[in-house]
Amino acid sequence: MTVATDDLEILLERASAGVAFDGLHVAETDGEYTLETPVNEWTGLNETDLRQALESADEYVTNWRYWQEEIGSEGTARRAFLRWCERAPVTDAEPDEATTGPWSDGDGDADADGDALPVHERYDALRDGINREWGQLSITARFVDIDDPDGERVYDLWHVDDAGTDLGDLEVYDDPRDARDLATYDEDGRYRPLKTAPTLPGGWTFTGLSGDELVETVEFFYPATVANWHRELRGNLDVDHWLETAERQTGIYDVIDELPREAVEWMVEACCVDSQCLRRREWQYEEGDDLDVDGGDGPFPCREPCSLVIAAARKWAILESESERTYELELTTSELNQLEELIDAVAEGHTDEIREADVNDGANRYRARYLRAKRFDDEGDLEATQVDE
Amino acid sequence: MQALVIAAHGSHLNPDASDPTYAHADTIRETGAFDEVREAFWKEEPHFREVIRTLESDEVFVVPLFISEGYFTEQIIPRELRLDDWDPDQWESDGTSASQATLEAEDVGKTIHYCGPVGTHDAMTDVIIQRAETATEDPNVGDGFGLTVVGHGTDRNENSAKAIEYHSDRIAERDRFDEVTALFMDEEPEVDDVTDYFESDDIVVVPLFIADGYHTQEDIPEDMGLTEDYRLGWDVPSEVDGHQIWYTGAVGTEDLLADVLLERAADAGADIGDAREAVQKLAASVAETGADSGPEPNAGAGAGD
Numbered sequence A: 001m002t003v004a005t006d007d008l009e010i011l012l013e014r015a016s017a018g019v020a021f022d023g024l025h026v027a028e029t030d031g032e033y034t035l036e037t038p039v040n041e042w043t044g045l046n047e048t049d050l051r052q053a054l055e056s057a058d059e060y061v062t063n064w065r066y067w068q069e070e071i072g073s074e075g076t077a078r079r080a081f082l083r084w085c086e087r088a089p090v091t092d093a094e095p096d097e098a099t100t101g102p103w104s105d106g107d108g109d110a111d112a113d114g115d116a117l118p119v120h121e122r123y124d125a126l127r128d129g130i131n132r133e134w135g136q137l138s139i140t141a142r143f144v145d146i147d148d149p150d151g152e153r154v155y156d157l158w159h160v161d162d163a164g165t166d167l168g169d170l171e172v173y174d175d176p177r178d179a180r181d182l183a184t185y186d187e188d189g190r191y192r193p194l195k196t197a198p199t200l201p202g203g204w205t206f207t208g209l210s211g212d213e214l215v216e217t218v219e220f221f222y223p224a225t226v227a228n229w230h231r232e233l234r235g236n237l238d239v240d241h242w243l244e245t246a247e248r249q250t251g252i253y254d255v256i257d258e259l260p261r262e263a264v265e266w267m268v269e270a271c272c273v274d275s276q277c278l279r280r281r282e283w284q285y286e287e288g289d290d291l292d293v294d295g296g297d298g299p300f301p302c303r304e305p306c307s308l309v310i311a312a313a314r315k316w317a318i319l320e321s322e323s324e325r326t327y328e329l330e331l332t333t334s335e336l337n338q339l340e341e342l343i344d345a346v347a348e349g350h351t352d353e354i355r356e357a358d359v360n361d362g363a364n365r366y367r368a369r370y371l372r373a374k375r376f377d378d379e380g381d382l383e384a385t386q387v388d389e
Numbered sequence B: 001m002q003a004l005v006i007a008a009h010g011s012h013l014n015p016d017a018s019d020p021t022y023a024h025a026d027t028i029r030e031t032g033a034f035d036e037v038r039e040a041f042w043k044e045e046p047h048f049r050e051v052i053r054t055l056e057s058d059e060v061f062v063v064p065l066f067i068s069e070g071y072f073t074e075q076i077i078p079r080e081l082r083l084d085d086w087d088p089d090q091w092e093s094d095g096t097s098a099s100q101a102t103l104e105a106e107d108v109g110k111t112i113h114y115c116g117p118v119g120t121h122d123a124m125t126d127v128i129i130q131r132a133e134t135a136t137e138d139p140n141v142g143d144g145f146g147l148t149v150v151g152h153g154t155d156r157n158e159n160s161a162k163a164i165e166y167h168s169d170r171i172a173e174r175d176r177f178d179e180v181t182a183l184f185m186d187e188e189p190e191v192d193d194v195t196d197y198f199e200s201d202d203i204v205v206v207p208l209f210i211a212d213g214y215h216t217q218e219d220i221p222e223d224m225g226l227t228e229d230y231r232l233g234w235d236v237p238s239e240v241d242g243h244q245i246w247y248t249g250a251v252g253t254e255d256l257l258a259d260v261l262l263e264r265a266a267d268a269g270a271d272i273g274d275a276r277e278a279v280q281k282l283a284a285s286v287a288e289t290g291a292d293s294g295p296e297p298n299a300g301a302g303a304g305d
Helices: A005-015 A047-056 A058-071 A077-085 A119-128 A178-182 A211-221 A225-233 A242-248 A251-258 A261-271 A307-320 A333-347 A365-375 B015-031 B048-054 B071-080 B123-136 B158-173 B191-197 B214-224 B257-267 B275-289
Strands: A019-021 A024-029 A032-036 A041-045 A130-134 A137-143 A153-159 A171-173 A204-209 A279-281 A300-302 A327-329 A384-386 B002-008 B036-041 B059-064 B100-105 B110-115 B145-151 B179-184 B202-207 B238-240 B243-247
Touching: A005 A019, A005 A024, A005 A047, A005 A058, A019 A058, A024 A058, A032 A047, A041 A047, A047 A058, A058 A077, A058 A119, A077 A130, A077 A137, A077 A211, A077 A225, A119 A130, A119 A137, A137 A211, A153 A211, A171 A178, A178 A204, A178 A211, A204 A211, A211 A225, A225 A300, A225 B048, A242 A251, A251 A307, A251 B071, A261 A307, A333 A365, B002 B015, B002 B048, B002 B257, B015 B036, B015 B257, B015 B275, B036 B048, B048 B071, B059 B071, B059 B257, B110 B257, B123 B145, B123 B158, B123 B202, B123 B243, B123 B257, B145 B158, B145 B191, B158 B179, B179 B191, B191 B202, B191 B214, B191 B243, B202 B214, B214 B243, B257 B275
Parallel strands: A171 A204, A279 A300, B002 B036, B002 B059, B059 B110, B145 B179, B145 B202, B202 B243
Antiparallel strands: A019 A024, A024 A032, A032 A041, A130 A137, A137 A153, A153 A204, A327 A384, B100 B110, B238 B243
8 A cells, every 4th residue: 555645745734733533643843743543653753754654654644635635524414424434433423412313322333433443444344345224225435446545435335135236237327316216216116205215126336436426326315314314413403393393384284283193193103114214203292292103213313294294194184084973884704804904905015915816815806806896886885874873 | 615406396296296306406517506406395305394404505595496486485495494584575576576585594504595486587588488499499489479378377376377477478578479478277368268369370388387297298288179188199289270389398397497597596696607608508409409399298197296
């Protein structure tokens, strides 16, 4: 490994003001230099000695150059995210202030600094590539030049399910904007209005992205997740609870604050669980009044009800304003059970998986068509009689 | 650093609704006029609510990709962006003259220049005319032609019609087309009777809508009698009651619209260098080659959710 002459010159320029970064310390007093790394310490160096000493601390120098001179942007979510990608300490974070959630529980892959690596270990790992998961995205940070790394990193990105797939079998992209199209439809070609739905299709890869391009690509797949992750990390994630958000609505959504508390529970059970969304619901009914349904283990904090939930809530607010009636209808016990199976299959999105000839499954298409033929009248309605009036 | 946010409606049901937003954002990205360009939506992500925090710039220019001043531009967008000190009076607008207001987004402490919608900007008049040129593949279209600007129209918001009438008046003043009129879907005069309002044999119909969807690709073509069933498509031009109807589809998909977005931001103080010239050149070259002329039938179910 070599340190570029330019890197040394810039470092020497900075030395008079003092350099302290990722274990590298350089200071100058009256033309005399001190250099310190976690493994060595040199004092009383003149400029020639310093240059020589820096050559032997090349990893620290190129690491310093990449982060401080190339990436820069201290305090930004972008920088913190890129640091997280290679398991560098996310130094801008204040771990003590972190809120609850997987990012701050002190262990696990998702923790910000708990599994941070020192420079020399990171340099070893960056030769092979350091892998991280961000929702359904798998991100690899690696050196551009693996044999003679100069500190320059690039990033690769693909679907977690494609981790074992040969690169040749994947569609290769290098423009972050292509992520918008890839995120638009699910595997069955259906539109994905919720970007954090766990339905991102695979079969593609982005290779050799710069740090900025990586963040841009990730933001097209999962908008605003980096910013909110960073806020959560710093303990300043702002959460808008259900009532607050509902009361803010106007126009056709004005009605949603009338949704009964009980129905809000049903709503989050329907929409805001791990099987439906990769976000972890941090919002509750209102401050100090938690919903019973667990917020889930999703990697991204959800700071307020999303627009899909708001739109669905409007429908439920209108439906819940109806009063309950008692109906009488004829069903065998098996037919009643079949209704349960039908509702369950649709709710779980399993209808496509039911085999054509599996007539044991109540949600089998032929079983459903039989039930309709038997129990629906000529208008296509269930033959039921209201008996409470 | 300065950022541009294009605030659009988007859709939970129709993925095509956001296409123009992405297209114009990409055009502006390529000019390099802004350090950051971001799309934001009411129905998609990033939502208006969270978009500002994804930006590193301290100066943010927000341009609503909407046709008229009204509920979205006056209430929804400022509220969701957390522009707490916003008041529609800050635009001092008569319904078509909003320019910009400078505010702070409370959750991020950034300066937000909240601009009037693209639909009411004077430059939109040029986009409508460009649309007519693109559809007819004639840069000099006008002589012997009538032109109508078509809007949704609604009893709930008088500004909705104002934007349509504003541009049709401006086009009429230029004396380029033999006849110019404003027509609507949901109020009089109605686009259904388009041929009643023109003597010219050729009529260019430009819907002042942002995205092609339910209204521009299903309702309006069927209402005008261009086709019995939108799924069968239609010709440009199509003959209706002895007139040739040159139907252009939504004006919001015209490449020159990126220029209006830039102008809105520049009016609010953004430093855009020579980005407008670059966009105009691009739009003109596309118009010349006819790369995207003519509406595409079957553009989807519309942004009506």
